[in-house]
Structures are given as structure tokens and as C-alpha cells.
Amino acid sequence: MDTAMLYALRDPLGIPAHPVIFLILGVATWALHIAAVHVLLGSSFLAIRGAFSGDDHWRRLASAMVNTAKVAISVAIVVGVAPLLFVQVIYDPFWYTSNVLSAWWVIGFIFILIVATLALFIFYAMNYELRTKKTRCPGSMIVAILLFLVVGFIMHALSVQMLEPDKWLEWYAPNGVIDASGRSIHAYNPWRFAFFIALSLPVIGIWLFGYRRYLQGAGEEDQDYLDFIKRLGTRLGAIGTAISLVLLVIWMRGLPGDISDFATGPWPIAAAVALIIAAAYPLVLGRRLDQGLWGYTPILVATVAMIVVAAMREAIRWVTLFGVHGYNPLDYKIVMDWYSTGLFFITFGVLGGSVVAYLLTVAWQAGQTQGTYTPSRAVNRMGTVSIVLLVLWVAQYFGFGLWTAYA
Numbered sequence: 576m577d578t579a580m581l582y583a584l585r586d587p588l589g590i591p592a593h594p595v596i597f598l599i600l601g602v603a604t605w606a607l608h609i610a611a612v613h614v615l616l617g618s619s620f621l622a623i624r625g626a627f628s629g630d631d632h633w634r635r636l637a638s639a640m641v642n643t644a645k646v647a648i649s650v651a652i653v654v655g656v657a658p659l660l661f662v663q664v665i666y667d668p669f670w671y672t673s674n675v676l677s678a679w680w681v682i683g684f685i686f687i688l689i690v691a692t693l694a695l696f697i698f699y700a701m702n703y704e705l706r707t708k709k710t711r712c713p714g715s716m717i718v719a720i721l722l723f724l725v726v727g728f729i730m731h732a733l734s735v736q737m738l739e740p741d742k743w744l745e746w747y748a749p750n751g752v753i754d755a756s757g758r759s760i761h762a763y764n765p766w767r768f769a770f771f772i773a774l775s776l777p778v779i780g781i782w783l784f785g786y787r788r789y790l791q792g793a794g795e796e797d798q799d800y801l802d803f804i805k806r807l808g809t810r811l812g813a814i815g816t817a818i819s820l821v822l823l824v825i826w827m828r829g830l831p832g833d834i835s836d837f838a839t840g841p842w843p844i845a846a847a848v849a850l851i852i853a854a855a856y857p858l859v860l861g862r863r864l865d866q867g868l869w870g871y872t873p874i875l876v877a878t879v880a881m882i883v884v885a886a887m888r889e890a891i892r893w894v895t896l897f898g899v900h901g902y903n904p905l906d907y908k909i910v911m912d913w914y915s916t917g918l919f920f921i922t923f924g925v926l927g928g929s930v931v932a933y934l935l936t937v938a939w940q941a942g943q944t945q946g947t948y949t950p951s952r953a954v955n956r957m958g959t960v961s962i963v964l965l966v967l968w969v970a971q972y973f974g975f976g977l978w979t980a981y982a
């Protein structure tokens with residue numbers, strides 16, 4: 576497709592801050608999104624694996640993992656919205672075209688996600704005592720996992736279709752006959768998709784180290800269970816990383832001819848090295864895994880590895896859209912809007928920081944307390960401050976809106 580045509584599809588109003596901000600935030604938030612997706616898929620997988628087992632350790636793990644999945648689905652959805660916003664801002668010609676070409680699936684995405692989430696919660700509700708009682712309705716968890724994969728596949732197809740502007744016309748009007756139904760998925764790459772999904776194995780393995788340290792902090796006495804978690808985490812980390820790396824290599828070897836050099840460049844190597852470091856790190860820590868905050872650092876290292884993977888994914892988009900098609904997202908017209916830019920960062924840093932800090936503190940302290948947990952005065956004050964900030968935020972939101980509309 577003509578580069579000028581791609582530029583013509585841009586929003587003529589421009590964007591409210593420098594595009595590099597959207598680019599960086601897009602990569603960072605997608606890394607968080609996919610990490611949450613990995614925890615969701617990994618914990619769901621371990622939950623169903625454990626639910627079919629008669630072994631005490633597996634059943635206890637399954638019970639914990641259902642709770643993890645229940646939280647991870649919310650986090651995955653919430654942090655999925657952020658990259659959705661950023662990709663729309665600087666890649667709007669590509670993202671919207673890809674969405675419109677498969678509109679039926681884009682709308683279907685929401686309904687499939689709702690059914691998947693319901694299925695997960697049905698499993699959760701029917702298996703409060705998974706650890707000690709017989710598993711009920713395991714099919715609901717299997718349905719949830721399969722539908723999560725369908726949801727991910729839709730996002731995958733949209734991400735791939737946007738990279739092939741040359742084919743858009745052919746997809747829109749095959750053999751010259753317009754098909755405006757939006758019912759087709761036009762492009763996908765099984766190796767790319769499998770790579771992103773397979774990363775769930777090492778990520779949940781690394782997550783298990785954090786879970787183990789958390790149990791230790793809460794005075795866990797069952798050393799056998801802690802050893803079981805450590806063994807499983809190590810195995811998932813090693814096997815999962817090996818599988819992911821094989822898929823990465825196959826994906827890279829199949830890149831289109833015009834960007835095939837990418838496969839031997841620094842990005843895939845950086846991603847592979849980051850993944851290997853993340854999987855090996857808990858082993859390197861040795862005994863320190865059981866000490867203080869060290870036990871949680873594998874999760875931090877894995878997060879950095881995900882950011883490297885996200886940067887590699889963005890680099891592929893860059894070499895395709897800029898290198899091959901001449902579209903530079905960084906030369907987007909800027910109409911600087913300090914209010915909305917300032918509001919975004921204040922909301923993110925101050926409001927988000929305060930609310931998340933409060934919720935994490937309560938969740939953390941409750942988990943580390945034997946018996947009933949009573950928050951301290953300082954923690955209660957954190958909660959009050961968060962609510963006050965939230966009220967102020969809502970007031971300024973409507974206040975500023977009304978002032979702009981009527982003043």
C-alpha cells in the first residue's frame with residue numbers, strides 16, 4: 576500500500592503528547608498485560624491439573640491456583656486496556672483497519688471473554704474446598720482455558736493483520752467483491768501465538784517461587800509442600816523456557832523475506848537471553864530464596880524479561896511498518912495538551928500508586944497474619960487517603976468537563 580495512503584488514515588487532530596511517550600507506555604503496559612495473561616493461563620492450567628489429581632500437594636496447589644487465576648483475570652483485563660489505548664493512538668491507521676476487517680471477532684471478543692470469565696468463576700464457586708473435597712464441574716475450567724485462548728488468538732490476529740497493509744484490499748474485496756461482514760480472520764502466525772502462550776509455563780514456574788516465599792513468611796510448617804512447589808517451579812521454568820525458545824526460533828525463521836534479517840539481529844537474542852536469565856535466576860539465588868525479600872526477586876527479574884520480549888515484539892512492528900512500509904509513528908502531528916497529559920500521569924502515579932499500595936498492603940499483611948487480621952491505624956489512613964483522592968479525582972473530572980462545556 577502507498578505510504579501516503581497510510582498517513583492519510585491518521586487522525587487529523589493529531590495526538591496530545593509526544594508519540595515516544597505512547598510508544599514506551601505501550602511496550603511497558605503490554606509487558607504487564609502479557610505477564611498477567613501468563614499468570615492467568617499458567618495458574619488455570621495448574622488448577623485443572625491439580626483438580627484431576629488425588630495427590631494432597633497437587634490438590635492444595637490447585638486450590639491456591641484457582642484463587643490466583645480469579646485475580647489474574649481481572650489484572651489481565653485491566654492492564655490489557657492500557658496497550659489497547661496506546662496502540663490506537665500512534666498506530667491508528669493499522670489497528671482500526673485490522674479491527675474493521677475482523678469486526679465480528681472484535682465484538683465477539685467481549686462476549687467470549689465474559690463467558691470464559693464466568694466459566695472460571697463457576698469452577699471457583701463449585702470448588703471452595705478443592706483441597707479436601709472431590710472436584711466438581713472440571714469442565715468449566717477447561718472451557719475457561721479454551722475460551723481464554725480464543726480471546727488471545729483474536730488479539731493475536733489483529734496484531735498480525737495490522738502488519739500487512741499490502742493485503743488489506745484483497746481481504747476487504749476478495750476477487751473484487753466487497754465483503755463487509757467482518758466475519759473472517761485474515762492472518763495469523765501459529766508460531767508467534769504459540770510462543771506467547773508457551774511463556775505461561777516458565778512465568779507460572781517463576782510465580783511459584785514467590786508463592787512459596789509468601790507461605791514461608793506466613794509460617795508454613797509443611798516443608799514437603801514447600802519442596803514440592805520449589806521442584807515444580809524449577810521444572811516449569813526450565814522446560815517452559817526450552818519450549819518457548821524453540822517456538823521463538825521457528826517464528827523467527829519464518830519471518831517474511833523483507834524483514835528476515837531481524838531474526839539474526841540483537842532483539843531475538845536479547846529476548847532469549849532475558850528468558851534464560853529469568854529461568855536460571857532462582858537457581859543462582861540458592862539459599863537466599865528463603866531469605867527476606869530475595870524470594871520475591873525472581874518475579875522482578877521475570878518482569879524485566881517480559882519487558883525485553885515486549886520490546887522485541889515492538890521492534891518487529893517497527894521494522895515492518897517503518898522499514899518496509901515507510902510509516903513512522905514518531906512523526907505524528909502533536910497538539911500538546913498539558914492538562915490531559917498531566918492528568919494521566921497524576922492519575923497513574925498518585926491515585927493509582929496510593930490505591931494499589933493500600934490494597935497490596937492489606938492483602939499482604941492479611942496473608943502473613945495468623946488468625947484474624949486487624950489493619951493498623953497507618954494502614955487505615957492509607958485507605959482513607961485513597962478514597963479522598965478518588966473523590967477529588969471524580970470531582971475534577973466532572974468539574975473540568977462541565978466547565979469546558981458551559982463556561
Ligand code: HEM
Binds near residue numbers: 608726727
Ligand atoms: C484473557 C485473555 C487474553 C489473552 C490470552 C490475551 C493474549 C494476548 C496475546 C497472546 C497477545 C499478543 C498477540 C501477538 O502479538 O501476536 C495480546 C495482545 C494484546 N492484548 Fe491481550 N489477551 C487477553 C485479553 C485481553 C484483553 C481483555 C484486552 C483488552 C481489554 C487485551 C488487549 C490486548 C492488546 C491491546 C494487545 C495488542 C497490543 C499491541 O499490539 O500493542 N487482551 N493479548
